[in-house]
Amino acid sequence: MMQNDILKASMLTISPHNRAILEFFFAGAGKNLFRITPAHEAETFIIDYDHPGAHEEWERIHLSQSQPCIIISIRDIDLPNSIWVAKPLTTKALADAAQRVQLLLQNHNKKMVVPASAAASSSASTLKPVGTPIPSTRDFAQPALDPVLTPKVSSIPASAPQSFLSEDISVTTLRTPFEAAPKTNTNPSSTRNPKLLLVRDTVTPMVEPTSNRDSVKQQQRWSLLCGTLPDTTPENLQRDRHIFDANQYLLGSLMEATQQAKKTGQVFQVFITRQHYILLLPQPNYAFSSLDIHGAEFADLCTYPITSNQVHIHIPTAVEQAQLDAYVQQHPTHLYDLDACLWTTTLLTSGGRLHQLYDPNKTYRLKHWPNLTRMESIPHVMSIAALWTQQAATPFDIAKQLGIPQRYVFAFHSASSYLLLLHQEQAAPTSNSITEPKKNRGLFSRLLKRLLGGGAK
């Protein structure tokens, strides 16, 4: 740490879950780094940017206060005078954030006390008068501004992999005391041979990320698509909030419009906000979205329940359709395969939950694989698809057999259901156990590793 002062922090808009995690951290590993104070005493404000109302809260703070903010979010947030900490929260990331806030404060104070002559003598350290807006963290990171501080305040996210960060603090993913730890190894109560049990601590990507930064972003995206919910039991699905009702979300309206569009062959324009819309083009099976479906705004629209009358469905006239066609041709990057658009929308809505029509008394079988070259990838998607094609099973069985967190299977189940790729069966689950290694499993593993970026060449 640059200084030994304990940072006075105030928690503003934060979900109960993340508040509990932070309180747990502040009471233990972080007690020498942070002290929770009322807002008027705070040196920094902590805001959960994924929580409703957080954006407005940050705006208010930014306009009225000079203290930096710590923004926690699953998405990469780049806001002035703010430090982004990626979820899931880790001790290392929070400790790093404390350090970076101290640097921001120190730098800010330095600017306020430096003599005007000194400021004028160096163009590299040009300082704005007190009272001018505080520059963003990236401004602070400019090498010319303060070469001593620069290496410490970089644009690397606070949650960056260990290799990015100094080695003095270990990385621990933070959970509340009541939150179940992720499965790391065999279930002691399992009667299966532990040597044969498949446990996936790491995720096999469909394609290799090109850098650690990409890898962090990919993990965050997966957190958004598949959530972070712990495993549950069939009896506790409702209690643990592992079920979502599509009708409360944009997904419900979009699916309804898609069904109509496909049935009639007609172009449908679904207004998802006042400005933005999705154009459903059933004949070539495309969807044009005026919002990037991989962007934060679209994710928010899918993640939070919609208000009544938020979504409007419109059938364009011939004249409008010609204008829209011309617009679509000018913006080809926003043209998506229709199924891929629905797939992403469902995943974002599901967040690792099952849909309301899921029947725990039935088994399911995957009729057809999703078109995975054109759809957004989620962890273990290949093994889930392969196993579910070969046997009728519940999502719980699939997760158990593959030894993976249920949220990935639940997300896959939801997305495949809305693309009508899953078939419901009355039959009892079949037991083509995959725990018995098949012939050539070792060779296949080495080939996979090789194709995904490892192994010999």
Added chain:
Amino acid sequence: MSVTNKKIIFTGPVGSGKTTAINAISDIRTVTTDALASDMTQSRKPQTTVAMDYGLITLEGDERIHLYGTPGQERFDFMWNILIKGGIGLILLLDNTRTDPFQDLKFYTHAFREFIEQQQMVVGITRMDLQRRPGIAEYHQWLEQLGLNAPVFEIDARNRKDVITLIQALLYSLDPGVSVDE
């Protein structure tokens, strides 16, 4: 130490992208036996594979995965039975711009039926950017009619990621429990 040699077979009609797909993932420059097309093939491409394509993926311990592309022309089908020996699976590439992709699907799945039933098949549809119909759902229906179930993906044979996805799907179909962590 014995060297493991396994094969993955790429098949499909003329111009469906077999040579390109092998080239996208092979460690070596693809060995190909192209000749000037002298028959109907000429209308689709000036040069075509008359014997086979060959590519290679080398793994740790000198294990080798041989990638064989069958000649697209039906008159070379006598070679297919020779090529599939020792094969772990079939990648069938179909060109969506051809006159009758269903006939192509029928022809190749019939020709390799025994091999598909013993091993696995993954279908890659090329040139869907030029011709959207038939769609993936129609290929699913056709496979069902033929009593088959296989992953079907839209691919660009020049795109390494797409070709890797085909191979991944093949390996997971053969063994859903496979993992890079083994």
